[in-house]
Amino acid sequence: MPRTHRHRLLRAALTLALLTAALVTGGLANPAWACGCGALVPGPGRVISVAQETSAVAWNGRREEIVMELNVNGTAPDAGWIMPTPSTATVSLGDDxxxxxxxQASEPQYRTRHYFWPRSGADWPFGLGGGDDMASGSAAAAPRPxxxxxxxxxxxxxxxxxxxTDSTALQNWLTRNGYSESPRLAQGLKPYVARHWQYVAIRLAPKADGSTLDGGLTPLRIGxxxxxxxxxxxxxxxxxxxQTLRLYLLTPHRMTPGALGGGTATTAFAGRLxxxxxxxxxxxxxxxxxxxxxxxxxxxxxxxxxxLHFRQASADxxxxxxxxxxxxxxxxxxxxWFVVLGGAALLGGALAVTVGALYLARRSRRRIRV
Incomplete structure (x- = not known):
C-alpha cells in the first residue's frame, strides 16, 4: 500500500476516534435521566438514575393532586427536576x-390451596419438603418567552x-440556572410549550455533608x-x-390507563376505601x-x-x-392420600377376611350334613 494512502487511512481513523470520544464525554457525561413524572437531571459530569418512582394521584374531576416519591442513586450531590403541569400548580412537601x-390497603391476600396426590420432587414418597408457593392473580400564555x-x-x-412560550428560551433559562445543558430536553418540552402548560422546576439542594443523592427523597405534593x-x-x-412506576389512583371510580411506550400496566389492587x-x-x-x-x-x-392518560372503567x-x-x-x-389408601387397604383386607371366613364356615356346615 502506498505511504500516502496509509497516512490518509491513519488520519481518518484518528478523526473517527476523536469524534467518538467527544460524543461519549459530551453526550453521556451529563445525561438527562428522566423519571416518570417529569425529568430528573444531574449537574455536569454527574449521573443519577431513578430506581423506583411511586406516586399517589388524587382526582375529583376538576383538580388533580400528585404526591410523588423518588428513590434515586448515582454520583450527583445535587440535581434538578422539571415537571410540566397543565395549569398553575401549588407545591408543598408530602408525607411518607x-x-x-x-x-397496606393494596397488599395481596394470602390463601392456602390443598392438593390430594403427592407431587414429584416435593412430597413423600417422591421427595422431601413442603408444597410449592404459587402466585396468581393489571393557562394562559405568558407575555414573555x-x-x-x-x-x-x-x-x-x-x-x-x-x-x-418558547422551548428554546425555556432551555436557556434552565441552562443558566444549572438544570440542564441538553438540547434534547428543549425538544422534549416543545409539545408542552405549544399547549401553554406551566412548569415546576425543583432543585434538590446538596446535603450538608456533601454526600451524593442516594435512596428515598422527601415526597413532593403538587396540585x-x-x-x-x-x-x-x-x-x-x-x-x-x-422505567419502573407504581401509581396509586384515588378517584371517584375505577380507572383504566392508556398505552404508554410499549409497556403494559398491571392492576395490583382495585377497591373502595x-x-x-x-x-x-x-x-x-x-x-x-x-x-x-x-x-x-x-x-x-x-x-x-x-x-399517560386515564379513562373511567366500565364498572367499579x-x-x-x-x-x-x-x-x-x-x-x-x-x-x-396415604390415610385414604391405607384405610381402603385395611377395609379391603377386612372384607377379604370376612368373605373368607364366611366361605369356610359355609363349607364346614356342608361337610357336617354329609
Missing amino acids: ALFGALQ VSVLSRQKLGPFEVTRLAA FASRELIYPMRLSSLASST NASDLPAGTVTAPDRPFLTTLDQVIPQPWRIKDD TPYRQTIYTDRLLEFAGLPA
Whole structure:
C-alpha cells in the first residue's frame, strides 16, 4: 500500500476516534435521566438514575393532586427536576405515611390451596419438603418567552414555577440556572410549550455533608386544575434505561390507563376505601375514593410519545391479588392420600377376611350334613 494512502487511512481513523470520544464525554457525561413524572437531571459530569418512582394521584374531576416519591442513586450531590403541569400548580412537601397506608390497603391476600396426590420432587414418597408457593392473580400564555411565577423553599427543595412560550428560551433559562445543558430536553418540552402548560422546576439542594443523592427523597405534593386525569410522562422518553412506576389512583371510580411506550400496566389492587384508611391531611382525595393500584414497567422509554392518560372503567369491579400457598392435604398429621389408601387397604383386607371366613364356615356346615 502506498505511504500516502496509509497516512490518509491513519488520519481518518484518528478523526473517527476523536469524534467518538467527544460524543461519549459530551453526550453521556451529563445525561438527562428522566423519571416518570417529569425529568430528573444531574449537574455536569454527574449521573443519577431513578430506581423506583411511586406516586399517589388524587382526582375529583376538576383538580388533580400528585404526591410523588423518588428513590434515586448515582454520583450527583445535587440535581434538578422539571415537571410540566397543565395549569398553575401549588407545591408543598408530602408525607411518607400516605404511601405506607396505600401499600397496606393494596397488599395481596394470602390463601392456602390443598392438593390430594403427592407431587414429584416435593412430597413423600417422591421427595422431601413442603408444597410449592404459587402466585396468581393489571393557562394562559405568558407575555414573555419565560416568566418566573414564584419561588419557594420547601425542606431540601428549591421550587420555581415557570411559564414559557418558547422551548428554546425555556432551555436557556434552565441552562443558566444549572438544570440542564441538553438540547434534547428543549425538544422534549416543545409539545408542552405549544399547549401553554406551566412548569415546576425543583432543585434538590446538596446535603450538608456533601454526600451524593442516594435512596428515598422527601415526597413532593403538587396540585393543579385538570378536567382529565393525566400523569405527565412525555419527558421520560429522554431516559435510556427501563422505567419502573407504581401509581396509586384515588378517584371517584375505577380507572383504566392508556398505552404508554410499549409497556403494559398491571392492576395490583382495585377497591373502595374509607376516609379513615388515609392519614389525615396527606392528600386531597374524593369522599370514599376508589383506589386503583397500577404497576408499570417501561422497557423502552424512548418509545413514549405522549403523557399517560386515564379513562373511567366500565364498572367499579373490585380486585385484590391472591397469592396461594399449595400444601399437601393431611389428616391427623399424615398425608390424606396415604390415610385414604391405607384405610381402603385395611377395609379391603377386612372384607377379604370376612368373605373368607364366611366361605369356610359355609363349607364346614356342608361337610357336617354329609
